[in-house]
Amino acid sequence: xxxxxxxxxxxxxxxxxxxxxxxxxxxxxxxxxxxxxxxxxxxxxxxxxxxxxxxxxxxxxxxxxxxxxxxxxxxxxxxxxxxxxxxxxxxxxxxxxxxxxxxxxxxxxxxxx
Amino acid sequence: xxxxxxxxxxxxxxxxxxxxxxxxxxxxxxxxxxxxxxxxxxxxxxxxxxxxxxxxxxxxxxxxxxxxxxxxxxxxxxxxxxxxxxxxxxxxxxxxxxxxxxxxxxxxxxxxxxxxxxxxxxxxxxxxxxxxxxxxxxxxxxxxxxxxxxxxxxxxxxxxxxxxxxxxxxxxxxxxxxxxxxxxxxxxxxxxxxxxxxxxxxxxxxxxxxxxxxxxxxxxxxxxxxxxxxxxxxxxxxxxxxxxxxxxxxxxxxxxxxxxxxxxxxxxxxxxxxxxxxxxxxxxxxxxxxxxxxxxxxxxxxxxxxxxxxxxxxxxxxxxxxxxxxxxxxxxxxxxxxxxxxxxxxxxxxxxxxxxxxxxxxxxxxxxxxxxxxxxxxxxxxxxxxxxxxxxxxxxxxxxxxxxxxxxxxxxxxxxxxxxxxxxxxxxxxxxxxxxxxxx
Numbered sequence: 001x002x003x004x005x006x007x008x009x010x011x012x013x014x015x016x017x018x019x020x021x022x023x024x025x026x027x028x029x030x031x032x033x034x035x036x037x038x039x040x041x042x043x044x045x046x047x048x049x050x051x052x053x054x055x056x057x058x059x060x061x062x063x064x065x066x067x068x069x070x071x072x073x074x075x076x077x078x079x080x081x082x083x084x085x086x087x088x089x090x091x092x093x094x095x096x097x098x099x100x101x102x103x104x105x106x107x108x109x110x111x112x113x
Numbered sequence: 114x115x116x117x118x119x120x121x122x123x124x125x126x127x128x129x130x131x132x133x134x135x136x137x138x139x140x141x142x143x144x145x146x147x148x149x150x151x152x153x154x155x156x157x158x159x160x161x162x163x164x165x166x167x168x169x170x171x172x173x174x175x176x177x178x179x180x181x182x183x184x185x186x187x188x189x190x191x192x193x194x195x196x197x198x199x200x201x202x203x204x205x206x207x208x209x210x211x212x213x214x215x216x217x218x219x220x221x222x223x224x225x226x227x228x229x230x231x232x233x234x235x236x237x238x239x240x241x242x243x244x245x246x247x248x249x250x251x252x253x254x255x256x257x258x259x260x261x262x263x264x265x266x267x268x269x270x271x272x273x274x275x276x277x278x279x280x281x282x283x284x285x286x287x288x289x290x291x292x293x294x295x296x297x298x299x300x301x302x303x304x305x306x307x308x309x310x311x312x313x314x315x316x317x318x319x320x321x322x323x324x325x326x327x328x329x330x331x332x333x334x335x336x337x338x339x340x341x342x343x344x345x346x347x348x349x350x351x352x353x354x355x356x357x358x359x360x361x362x363x364x365x366x367x368x369x370x371x372x373x374x375x376x377x378x379x380x381x382x383x384x385x386x387x388x389x390x391x392x393x394x395x396x397x398x399x400x401x402x403x404x405x406x407x408x409x410x411x412x413x414x415x416x417x418x419x420x421x422x423x424x425x426x427x428x429x430x431x432x433x434x435x436x437x438x439x440x441x442x443x444x445x446x447x448x449x450x451x452x453x454x455x456x457x458x459x460x461x462x463x464x465x466x467x468x469x470x471x472x473x474x475x476x477x478x479x480x481x482x483x484x485x486x487x488x489x490x491x492x493x494x495x496x497x498x499x500x501x502x503x504x505x506x507x508x509x510x511x512x513x514x515x516x517x518x519x520x521x522x523x524x525x526x527x528x529x530x531x532x533x534x535x536x537x538x539x540x541x542x543x544x545x546x547x548x549x550x551x552x553x
Contacts, residue, residue, distance in 0.1 A: 080141075083143065083144040090138065091151070
């Protein structure tokens with residue numbers, strides 16, 4: 001009945017999917033593999049390959065990957081922060097900074113540039 | 114700017130949590146470029162003076178106020194790339210004194226100080242300070258300077274066992290070009306491990322005297338020359354360069370004219386044409402280079418004219434099957450009175466394109482008055498997108514356009530920015546035809 005309604009068992013509930021997940025996890029223990037994946041994500045576009053800097057889309061992907069699972073988190077952050085063309089990303093760590101153009105002071109938004 | 118930096122710092126001092134947040138990410142930064150005001154403001158802020166980037170390896174600075182680079186300098190840095198803009202002398206001198214101590218492990222240094230005030234006001238002091246700083250580095254692998262160095266330091270650089278990339282270009286005030294007064298004994302081997310060499314020199318014989326038949330394996334040699342070399346000097350250079358040792362390594366040779374050469378020859382077309390013809394380079398100047406079978410780039414962009422015929426060009430092309438860039442157009446003499454002693458025609462061009470299938474950039478003056486009747490119907494090359502044929506003799510623009518369309522279908526333009534010759538209008542017709550066909 002469940003199959004007819006299009007409902008599927010949760011991932012990992014069957015022996016075969018358990019085995020598949022285990023294999024996947026094992027693969028993610030290989031630093032070289034993760035590095036290759038992240039290198040591809042970071043420098044996928046020709047512009048990025050040329051400049052060796054991740055473009056905006058690549059940075060978004062790296063940011064998402066950093067929050068996907070533990071295996072990807074640290075190496076993704078390394079790629080994301082490894083090469084910077086400005087200190088703006090660091091400045092954004094401050095509570096008052098909304099973005100590189102605006103800062104919040106005593107509840108008011110003020111422009112920086 | 115609506116909000117001043119001072120107000121910002123007072124209103125929002127970094128809290129402990131914010132400092133911890135920065136610490137979580139800052140150790141990951143390996144390469145950093147500072148070229149925006151916002152980053153500079155961040156560094157200027159005293160609250161963040163102790164910013165620590167413990168794993169920073171490459172730092173690129175393209176700003177004024179170089180004094181604020183100091184918090185970023187650390188022993189972890191191995192590559193420093195600095196271009197200053199309008200910094201005052203004291204600031205720059207302070208930086209030059211301090212950075213070798215703060216970054217003792219540098220392997221690569223790139224300095225462009227041409228924008229500094231001191232380079233115009235007191236170049237000797239600045240050049241001496243920079244030379245002393247460079248002398249501190251004993252393991253440099255890459256050095257790129259746009260201002261001269263002291264002769265003592267220059268000699269040290271030439272004899273460095275570690276340098277792989279050496280680029281010394283430009284001049285400062287009354288300072289001479291590089292290498293003018295350098296004399297290395299023939300028993301010594303300078304540039305022993307240099308792979309990529311880029312120099313501004315007054316005469317070609319300066320570099321010829323530094324070439325040794327063995328123990329130098331160059332990959333690229335780019336020379337900016339201030340005076341047009343005699344044909345014999347070019348031949349001597351080619352002979353000294355093309356040795357068995359460099360047969361498989363040398364991939365790129367560029368000889369071009371240093372723009373701000375003294376004497377004011379550039380801009381005076383009559384002088385340039387005279388030089389172009391009087392110092393005309395023949396096949397003999399290039400013959401030794403045919404030994405370099407892996408050559409990918411050959412650019413001779415001097416005041417000297419170049420006289421080659423189809424057979425000579427075919428021999429050269431047959432020797433360089435990997436050639437990607439060939440530029441043999443003199444600076445201005447292509448606009449001089451034709452014919453040159455010898456000239457290439459479209460038949461020679463076809464052989465060149467067939468022999469060098471990887472060609473993607475071509476600048477070759479030719480006599481376009483002869484158009485082959487039976488050109489191959491298949492394109493010879495689809496990578497080349499433009500040719501500069503302005504000033505070359507031409508009689509039938511429609512036939513020339515059809516030939517180019519067949520043989521070089523990607524070419525959409527043949528006209529340079531300026532053509533004072535009688536052929537100017539005919540080449541414009543060729544250009545119009547090509548643009549019409551390619552739709553560009």
